[in-house]
Amino acid sequence: MMKKSIFKKAIVSSLLLGLLTVSSSHAAAPVAQQAYYDTFSFKVNGVIQYISDITKKPFIANSRVYVPISTLSDLGIAKVEWIPSNGGINAELRVTPASSQVEDKSTYYEQKLNEMATESAQKDTKIKELEESVKKLTDENATLKKKGTTADSSDRDVRKKVSDLEYELNKDRYFNRINIGKGTFDVNLVFDYGRKSFDVKAYVKGLNTADLDYIKNENSRSVNREFERYVENIAYEITKQDGFKNVDVYIVLYDSSNKDREIANYDYKDGRLRGSITLR
Numbered sequence: 001m002m003k004k005s006i007f008k009k010a011i012v013s014s015l016l017l018g019l020l021t022v023s024s025s026h027a028a029a030p031v032a033q034q035a036y037y038d039t040f041s042f043k044v045n046g047v048i049q050y051i052s053d054i055t056k057k058p059f060i061a062n063s064r065v066y067v068p069i070s071t072l073s074d075l076g077i078a079k080v081e082w083i084p085s086n087g088g089i090n091a092e093l094r095v096t097p098a099s100s101q102v103e104d105k106s107t108y109y110e111q112k113l114n115e116m117a118t119e120s121a122q123k124d125t126k127i128k129e130l131e132e133s134v135k136k137l138t139d140e141n142a143t144l145k146k147k148g149t150t151a152d153s154s155d156r157d158v159r160k161k162v163s164d165l166e167y168e169l170n171k172d173r174y175f176n177r178i179n180i181g182k183g184t185f186d187v188n189l190v191f192d193y194g195r196k197s198f199d200v201k202a203y204v205k206g207l208n209t210a211d212l213d214y215i216k217n218e219n220s221r222s223v224n225r226e227f228e229r230y231v232e233n234i235a236y237e238i239t240k241q242d243g244f245k246n247v248d249v250y251i252v253l254y255d256s257s258n259k260d261r262e263i264a265n266y267d268y269k270d271g272r273l274r275g276s277i278t279l280r
Contacts, residue, residue, distance in 0.1 A: 036060040042067075044075055069095055158193060158243065165241060166191040169234070178204060178230050180223060181214050188256070189234070198238050198249045202231070203256040204263065212255065215263065215279055224277050227253065227264050231275075235268035251275075 037059045042049045051057045051071065058067045072078040072095075083092040169175040170189050178187050185204050192199040215223050235249040249268040254260040266275030 033061045035066075040065075044077065049075065069093070161241070161243065162191050162193045162198075165238065169237065175234060175237070178202075179226055180204075180207070180211055183211065185211075193244075193247075196247055198244060198247045200231075200234060200238075200249065200251040202234075202251060202253045203260065204253055205256050207255050207257050212258070212279065215277060224264070227277065228266070228273060228275075231264075231266045232268065232273050235273065239268070255279075 037054070037057050039060060040058075042051070042058050056068050056071045056074065058065060058071065060066070069078070069080050073080040077097075079094075079096045081094040083094065085091040166189060175189065176187050177184050179185075185206050188203045188205065190201040190203070192201075231251040231253075234251060238244050238249055239247060251266045251268070253263040253265075255263055261279070263279045264275065264277045266273055268274075
């Protein structure tokens with residue numbers, strides 16, 4: 001906001017006529033004029049200049065705006081030189097634009113532009129690196145998903161094959177029954193396949209105390225041979241299937257009538273059967 005107008009009278013002994021080179025051969029006679037100070041704001045490059053020295057304040061006189069040359073010099077707007085008279089040569093007042101200020105600002109802005117260009121290039125490089133990282137991670141994720149899908153599909157196929165084999169053997173009278181002494185007992189087979197091993201749980205149904213005593217006592221050798229024949233047939237049936245030819249087979253017989261008490265434990269590796277009756 002423009003300051004409140006303050007009217008002052010002053011005798012102006014010298015006036016600024018422009019940023020020109022001025023030569024004078026004699027001092028001009030002073031002219032009395034009314035000068036108005038502080039009736040307008042004085043800005044340099046958009047910044048208001050507050051000048052307290054009355055001799056250096058811009059003013060209005062005779063409907064014209066005057067700015068003392070010394071003020072231009074103080075603000076770095078113009079370079080002012082006074083050349084005294086010498087050897088009959090008139091004194092000279094030289095006023096030239098302060099080009100150094102423009103050059104300094106030009107250099108400053110050029111430096112800033114270079115810094116911004118460098119920073120922008122660095123950001124572009126970083127963005128490119130991030131884009132490449134995102135692409136790499138996306139490709140790796142797609143590969144993992146593909147492998148996971150293949151693995152899941154393969155696992156499903158294996159589980160189905162195990163389930164189908166379990167179902168078929170539980171229907172076959174050759175596998176769903178076992179002879180112990182003079183009796184024949186139903187068996188329920190449960191299969192579980194790991195990476196390289198095949199676990200079989202055979203739950204024998206209907207055993208009573210006499211049957212268990214028969215297994216444990218003097219006739220255990222003949223029972224063990226019967227058990228070996230039975231589990232070896234199961235192991236052979238499993239290992240002849242595609243995908244299970246080289247697996248190890250572990251077969252455990254349980255008494256389902258007596259809290260799934262273990263009766264015998266066998267393993268079938270490399271075509272050889274090992275194990276024995278474990279009922280005690």
